Amino acid sequence: MPLPDAEFFVSGIEEGNKSILARAITLIESNAPAHRQLAQLVLQQLLPRTGHSIRIGITGVPGVGKSTFIEAFGTHLCDLGKKVAVLAVDPSSTISRGSILGDKTRMEKLSRNPSAFIRPSPSGGTLGGLNRKSRETLLLCEAFGFDVVLVETVGVGQSETTVRSMVDFFLLLLLAGAGDELQGIKKGIVELADGIAVNKADGDNKIRAEASRLEYQHAVHYLHPATRGWTTQVRCCSAYAGDGIADLWKMTRDFSAATTVCGSWQQRRQQQVLAWLHSQVEDLVVQRFYHSAAVKEILPGLEQKVLNSEIPVTQAVEQLLGLV
Ligand SMILES: Nc1nc2c(ncn2[C@@H]2O[C@H](COP(=O)(O)OP(=O)(O)OP(=O)(O)O)[C@@H](O)[C@H]2O)c(=O)[nH]1
Ligand SMILES: [Mg+2]
Structure with a gap:
């Protein structure tokens, strides 16, 4: 079944349709890249509300x-x-x-x-x-x-x-x-x-x-x-x-x-948005790091060396970070 477009979700939510809200939340909760992309479009349009x-x-x-x-x-x-x-x-x-x-x-x-x-x-x-x-x-x-x-x-x-x-x-x-x-x-x-x-x-x-x-x-x-x-x-x-x-x-x-x-109400909300931005960056950077082919290739070997006390952890980290 093809996914509805962003407009479908946005207007459904604006009109107060709970079942469309529930579907939009399911979309947000999905980890599939296509769903995430659509979810971001929906969110962006709804942000002013x-x-x-x-x-x-x-x-x-x-x-x-x-x-x-x-x-x-x-x-x-x-x-x-x-x-x-x-x-x-x-x-x-x-x-x-x-x-x-x-x-x-x-x-x-x-x-x-x-x-x-x-x-x-x-x-x-x-x-x-x-x-x-x-x-x-x-x-x-x-x-x-x-x-x-x-x-x-x-x-x-x-x-x-x-x-x-x-x-x-x-x-x-x-x-x-x-x-x-x-x-x-x-x-x-x-x-x-x-x-x-x-x-x-x-x-x-x-x-x-x-x-x-x-x-x-x-x-x-x-x-x-x-x-x-x-x-x-x-x-x-x-x-x-x-x-x-x-x-x-x-x-x-x-x-x-x-x-x-x-003023602390507004201040907290602003801090929360910025903290969220930074935590998202951290999450995604770590995710990308571990998904990168170069890291995947040498990580097991480096782990073994660290376990065998052949190299210090700091050195292993530097080698890994040098890859990306
Ligand atoms: N006497 C009394 N019992 C209560 C009160 N509030 C909750 N209970 C009882 O305490 C038990 C647990 O209540 P829940 O509302 O399920 O507690 P909860 O914190 O949501 O529990 P979890 O979802 O397991 O974390 C139930 O048997 C309720 O009926 C209260 O104000 N007075
Ligand atoms: Mg409960």
């Missing part, structure tokens, strides 16, 4: 309640008349373990809401590749006209930094009293967060959640602020019961207002 949404990253350890939270938060935003897109960045995701796919049951209401769009994590590929795909998917969603884009990531490894680098506001979900308070800080994740929500603050857990909230609120005062012009706020919420959800939306609005006034 991007940049107008609030981009919110949501992270937290498995089971903290991210999907349940997104269901509640996203539904709340739709009730306010907003259009909401949900994306996921999960480097370990496969079809069977897809974080959002498997969880669509937890976002049942949201996935049926005409104002919402849920896109599971692109599977496979390196984090670098995922980074590109997720960013470009985010731009497509903005061009489509979503007011808020929620980017979910599982709270392990490097994916948090990746998501931080593509969103305006970063929300960390935590559990009360799991003894992980200082762990989170050690891992540096708390330092990335503009907002922290102690989730599952319901039933018997309410009091412990409030105690954790106070502890975190105290701790963030000693940390370097994640965003200039904003002090990280800590709240309790129950994604399950819907408590605190409206308050967290208000927090993102306050954040947006405060950082727009002091």
Whole structure:
């Protein structure tokens, strides 16, 4: 089947056709050169329509309640008349373990809401590749006209930094009293967060959640602020019961207002685009390097020499770089 042309995707997205948006995202996620070329054309034409949404990253350890939270938060935003897109960045995701796919049951209401769009994590590929795909998917969603884009990531490894680098506001979900308070800080994740929500603050857990909230609120005062012009706020919420959800939306609005006034909102977006440019260059240069015939030819021999301690690594690197 021949591929539709760029105009097909661009006008479909401009007209708000979700199935064409989904097809455009599939195109973006493809690694086939012809698809990538077409995807770039589509993106280029849509670029003037991007940049107008609030981009919110949501992270937290498995089971903290991210999907349940997104269901509640996203539904709340739709009730306010907003259009909401949900994306996921999960480097370990496969079809069977897809974080959002498997969880669509937890976002049942949201996935049926005409104002919402849920896109599971692109599977496979390196984090670098995922980074590109997720960013470009985010731009497509903005061009489509979503007011808020929620980017979910599982709270392990490097994916948090990746998501931080593509969103305006970063929300960390935590559990009360799991003894992980200082762990989170050690891992540096708390330092990335503009907002922290102690989730599952319901039933018997309410009091412990409030105690954790106070502890975190105290701790963030000693940390370097994640965003200039904003002090990280800590709240309790129950994604399950819907408590605190409206308050967290208000927090993102306050954040947006405060950082727009002091200029850090715009500054971050500019820095993000430049960082993306540079990381793309790095990815592609490395890719081309390893694909070059000359490198492929001598690399195994050099590896062996390094393993046999015949030449130092630095010398091997210089020889390799001399080839390209
Ligand atoms: N009591 C209570 N349970 C909750 C709350 N939020 C989520 N849960 C439950 O916690 C479990 C995990 O929730 P998920 O939303 O799947 O958590 P997740 O962070 O998306 O998990 P992963 O996708 O595995 O990383 C489910 O059984 C939820 O019903 C809450 O606010 N209160
Ligand atoms: Mg989930």
